[in-house]
Amino acid sequence: MIRNFVLVLISLLSVTVTANEPLFPQKPGMVSYTYRNEFAKDFAGTLDTIVGLGITDMEFSNLFGKSASEIRTMLDQRGMKCSSFGVSYAALRNNTHEVAQNAKKLGASFVRVAWVPNRQPFTLELAEQTTREFNEIGRRLRNEFGLTFCYHNHGYEFAKHGDGTLFDVLMAQTNPQDVFIELDILWVQFPGADPVKLIQQYGPRIKLMHLKDLKKGIVGDLSGKTATENDVALGDGQIDIPGVLAAAKKAGVEHYYLEDESPSIETQIPKSIAYLKSL
Structure with a gap:
C-alpha cells in the first residue's frame, strides 16, 4: 500500500517537473x-552591446571590413563565439576555399547561404539546378x-508543385548528409x-533557425x-512561436539566432529575449 502511494507520488512529481520545464532553456544567438x-559604425562597441x-553565440553574414582573425580575437576577448558564417552564393561557389578558411578562422562549424540570385520566380527547372549545385557545395565543404x-x-521556394512545394523538391533531391537547412520561420510563414x-516534416535536416516574427x-x-517594419518582437506577431520552439526542440535544432530587420531593434530585441525567457 505504502509502496503504491510512493510510486504515485513520484509519478505526479515527474509530471509537475516536466510541465514546468522551460520551453526555451538556452540563450538565443544573434x-x-x-x-x-x-x-558598420562601431564593431567592438556593438559586440559589447x-x-x-x-548573448554570446553569433552568426556573421558580413565581416564589415575586418579579417576573420580580427573578429575571432574580439569574440574571444568577450567570451563570445561564431557558430555560423553566412556568405553570398557567388562567393561560396566561386571562392569556396576562401569562404571555408574564413569560417574556420571565425570558429564556425556552419556555412550558410540565404539567397540564390536570379532564380525568382522559382521554377521546377531552377529548383533542380539548385539542388545539383547544393549537393556539390555541401559535399565539398564536408x-x-x-x-x-x-x-x-x-x-520563394514555397511555390506550389504537385502535392507540395518546390521547397519539398529541394529537400527530396539534396543529399541529407551534405545539405541542411537554416529555417527562417518568418520566410516560411510569409x-x-x-x-x-x-x-515536424524535416526535423533532422534543420540544424539552425532564425527566430523572428511577422506583424499581424x-x-x-x-x-x-x-518591409522591414513587418518584423516585430517575438510573441507580438502571427507566428506560433511556442509551437515552433516545441517542434524545434524535438527535432534537435542546434543553434537559434535572433534576427530582427526592423528599425526598432533597441526596443524589440530586449522584448524578444524577455519573451523567450517567459515561455
Whole structure:
C-alpha cells in the first residue's frame, strides 16, 4: 500500500517537473544582420552591446571590413563565439576555399547561404539546378573542410508543385548528409506555409533557425521581400512561436539566432529575449 502511494507520488512529481520545464532553456544567438548599421559604425562597441544582452553565440553574414582573425580575437576577448558564417552564393561557389578558411578562422562549424540570385520566380527547372549545385557545395565543404552547409529559406521556394512545394523538391533531391537547412520561420510563414508542420516534416535536416516574427495582418507572397517594419518582437506577431520552439526542440535544432530587420531593434530585441525567457 505504502509502496503504491510512493510510486504515485513520484509519478505526479515527474509530471509537475516536466510541465514546468522551460520551453526555451538556452540563450538565443544573434545574427549580425540585426545590428548591420551598428556594426558598420562601431564593431567592438556593438559586440559589447550584444554580449550585454546575455548573448554570446553569433552568426556573421558580413565581416564589415575586418579579417576573420580580427573578429575571432574580439569574440574571444568577450567570451563570445561564431557558430555560423553566412556568405553570398557567388562567393561560396566561386571562392569556396576562401569562404571555408574564413569560417574556420571565425570558429564556425556552419556555412550558410540565404539567397540564390536570379532564380525568382522559382521554377521546377531552377529548383533542380539548385539542388545539383547544393549537393556539390555541401559535399565539398564536408569532405575538404569539415564544415556543414546550410541553406536559409527565403520564401520563394514555397511555390506550389504537385502535392507540395518546390521547397519539398529541394529537400527530396539534396543529399541529407551534405545539405541542411537554416529555417527562417518568418520566410516560411510569409509565403503561406506552416513553420511547425515544416519542422515536424524535416526535423533532422534543420540544424539552425532564425527566430523572428511577422506583424499581424500581413499577407505574404512568393517574392521573398517585405518591409522591414513587418518584423516585430517575438510573441507580438502571427507566428506560433511556442509551437515552433516545441517542434524545434524535438527535432534537435542546434543553434537559434535572433534576427530582427526592423528599425526598432533597441526596443524589440530586449522584448524578444524577455519573451523567450517567459515561455
